[in-house]
Amino acid sequence: MRRWLIWAPLAAFALLFAVVAAGLFRPAERVVRSGLVGKPVPEFALDPLIPGKPGLSSATLRGGEPRLVNMFASWCVPCIAEAPQLIALKRQGVRIDGVAVRDSTAALRGFLRRNGDPFDRIGDDKARAVQLALGSAGIPESFVVDGRGVIRHQHIGYIRPDDVPKLLAEIEKAR
Amino acid sequence: MSAVLALLAAVATPAPYAYVQLRDPAQEAQARALMAELRCLVCQGQSIADSDADMAGDMRSLVRERIAAGEEPAAVREWLIGRYGDYVTYDPPLSAATAPLWIAPILLLGLGAWIARASLKRRRG
Numbered sequence: 001m002r003r004w005l006i007w008a009p010l011a012a013f014a015l016l017f018a019v020v021a022a023g024l025f026r027p028a029e030r031v032v033r034s035g036l037v038g039k040p041v042p043e044f045a046l047d048p049l050i051p052g053k054p055g056l057s058s059a060t061l062r063g064g065e066p067r068l069v070n071m072f073a074s075w076c077v078p079c080i081a082e083a084p085q086l087i088a089l090k091r092q093g094v095r096i097d098g099v100a101v102r103d104s105t106a107a108l109r110g111f112l113r114r115n116g117d118p119f120d121r122i123g124d125d126k127a128r129a130v131q132l133a134l135g136s137a138g139i140p141e142s143f144v145v146d147g148r149g150v151i152r153h154q155h156i157g158y159i160r161p162d163d164v165p166k167l168l169a170e171i172e173k174a175r
Numbered sequence: 176m177s178a179v180l181a182l183l184a185a186v187a188t189p190a191p192y193a194y195v196q197l198r199d200p201a202q203e204a205q206a207r208a209l210m211a212e213l214r215c216l217v218c219q220g221q222s223i224a225d226s227d228a229d230m231a232g233d234m235r236s237l238v239r240e241r242i243a244a245g246e247e248p249a250a251v252r253e254w255l256i257g258r259y260g261d262y263v264t265y266d267p268p269l270s271a272a273t274a275p276l277w278i279a280p281i282l283l284l285g286l287g288a289w290i291a292r293a294s295l296k297r298r299r300g
Contacts, residue, residue, distance in 0.1 A: 032216055035258050102229070127190035128233040135258030137216040138230075 034135030042133045046123025056123030062149035066174035067095045069143040074111035078158035083115035085159040090118035098122040146174035192239035193232030209248040212265045
């Protein structure tokens with residue numbers, strides 16, 4: 001009994017080492033997922049930011065058809081990188097609504113002119129009230145919302161070209 | 176140039192209660208206590224009370240506005256946990272994942288007492 005007890009501290013150290021090494025080589029996920037996936041969109045109504053383009057409210061997200069809600073801003077650099085993918089999704093028939101986070105009319109207009117405008121509606125999220133209500137921890141971020149206004153999928157980070165088929169599948173699933 | 180200025184204006188305007196205290200000192204104290212234990216989601220190592228990030232300011236404003244509207248700090252905390260998970264608080268509730276943190280010290284204390292008892296007994300004998 002005493003004989004093998006002498007190895008116990010070394011074994012404990014090896015175990016601790018293994019735990020720490022595992023954490024180093026396979027770090028925990030650093031993105032913060034929304035707890036609202038699978039739940040209805042909270043009630044909100046955002047004013048328009050661009051004249052002629054309607055604002056966005058939770059009522060429109062219960063319109064019977066799945067929609068992609070894209071959180072973006074003209075000051076967000078990765079949003080420029082994902083713009084072509086949004087245009088591609090729009091061409092495939094996806095209805096896209098925008099939530100412009102902390103943006104201004106002039107800056108947003110320039111952004112849409114330079115990067116294209118795939119949005120049916122754009123809501124003005126002045127103080128991130130809607131971003132926080134949706135459980136979004138950063139932009140760009142996109143939510144697939146089904147026709148009854150239930151959030152079915154959250155895409156964190158910018159939409160890469162190889163994310164387009166995945167998002168199309170999520171939209172199909174939400175139909 | 177004007178586009179840059181417009182951009183700065185849009186980004187730089189803080190939310191109403193990001194840097195403004197509530198009128199009622201009791202409510203402000205409640206809001207402060209809660210803000211000190213909420214994680215800034217974009218800085219991740221700071222509380223929203225300590226961070227000067229844009230999003231932390233918006234979260235402070237949200238906390239103050241909700242408390243000013245008469246909501247309990249616990250309810251505001253629950254609302255945020257429902258959206259961002261336990262990750263958003265620095266005071267996570269007891270769960271399967273956090274249980275070892277609470278149980279390990281008790282186990283180690285027990286182990287220490289057992290070893291001490293054994294060695295004291297040996298010395299006496």
